[in-house]
Every structure is written in structure tokens, then in C-alpha cells.
Amino acid sequence: MSVRLSAVDWAPGGxxxxxTVEIARLLKEHKCDVIDVSSGQTVPHQEPRYGRLYQxxxxDQVRHEVGMATMAVGNISSWMDVNTIVAAGRADLCMIARAHLFDPYWTRHAAYMLGYQLDWPNQYKSVARYTPRFEFHFGGE
Known part of the structure; x- marks a missing residue:
């Protein structure tokens, strides 16, 4: 079972x-497997502090203080961000949202940049050997 928690309301009294750490401990006791740790979007007077990887x-805090798997979210836009977060042990999984909305083929493009060849869905087999005419830049190279 996974649960999404808003770690901070970004508002006084929230x-x-x-x-969130205490709530996560209770969820772990009740066999929750992973916490998707988000923040904000709970009250209209919130004052979030946005930035790169801001959530x-x-x-990281839930993962280390509670000892359970977490998903990081929030302004994660490149495969390098994902690798950094996971390799540093800050989260077990990363969720890509806005980057996927901007580019529905984000995963395929990231795999291409890393040298992986993914199988194509049958509907796209005719373009499987197509060479892109421009470079994809996802925060690196």
C-alpha cells in the first residue's frame, strides 16, 4: 500500500x-509500504518555498527517521535529478509529473540519452529507426 502525505502546509498552524514523521510511523505500523511525500496545496494562504527538488x-526525512520507503516529488525534471536523489539515498523512487506533462515521452527521451534502446509500441514500430533531428536536453549534456 502507498500513501501520499503533504509533509508541510506552508502555513502557520498547519x-x-x-x-508527517509521526503520521508515517503510524502508517508503517499498519503495513504501509511506501510514502509519497509531497507538500502544500492544502490551504489557500500557503506560502511555499519553491526551488529545485524543493520537496x-x-x-529524505521520512525515509531516514521512520525507516520506510519514500517517493520524492516536486520539481524533479531530469534523469540526473532522479539518479542523484536515489543514489544519495534520499528517496527510493522519484515521481516525474510536470516534466511528463511537458513531454509525454520524457522516459523514452531520458533512456535514449542514457544509451538505452526501449521496445516500441506496435503503433510506433514504423519510426523505431528514426534518428532525431535535434538534441534533447534534460538538464545536462
């Missing part, structure tokens, strides 16, 4: 990271 510290 949920704080310490509250990753919350996933």
Missing part, C-alpha cells in the same frame, strides 16, 4: 515535517 528533503 502540518509540519515533524507531524526532496521531506522524503
Amino acid at each position: 502540518i509540519e515535517p515533524a507531524d 526532496t528533503p521531506f522524503a
Whole structure:
């Protein structure tokens, strides 16, 4: 079972990271397997502090203080971000949202940049050998 928690409301009197750790402990006791750690979007007067990977510290905190698997979310846009988060042990999984909305083939493009050849769905077999005429840049190269 997975559960999505908002780690902080970004508003006075709201949920704080310490509250989220306690909630995650209770969920772990009830056999929750992984926590998707998000933040905000709970009250209209929130004042979030956006930035690169801005929600990753919350996933990191739950992962290490509770000892359970977490998913990091929030402004994760490149495969390098994902590798950094997972390799550093800050989260077990990363969720890509807005980058996938911008580019529905984000996963395929990232795999291409890393030298992986993915199988094509039958509907796209005719373009499987197509060589892109432009470079994809996802925060690197």
C-alpha cells in the first residue's frame, strides 16, 4: 500500500515535517509500504518555498527517521535529478509529473540519452529507426 502525505502546509498552524514523521510511523505500523511525500496545496494562504527538488528533503526525512520507503516529488525534471536523489539515498523512487506533462515521452527521451534502446509500441514500430533531428536536453549534456 502507498500513501501520499503533504509533509508541510506552508502555513502557520498547519502540518509540519515533524507531524508527517509521526503520521508515517503510524502508517508503517499498519503495513504501509511506501510514502509519497509531497507538500502544500492544502490551504489557500500557503506560502511555499519553491526551488529545485524543493520537496526532496521531506522524503529524505521520512525515509531516514521512520525507516520506510519514500517517493520524492516536486520539481524533479531530469534523469540526473532522479539518479542523484536515489543514489544519495534520499528517496527510493522519484515521481516525474510536470516534466511528463511537458513531454509525454520524457522516459523514452531520458533512456535514449542514457544509451538505452526501449521496445516500441506496435503503433510506433514504423519510426523505431528514426534518428532525431535535434538534441534533447534534460538538464545536462
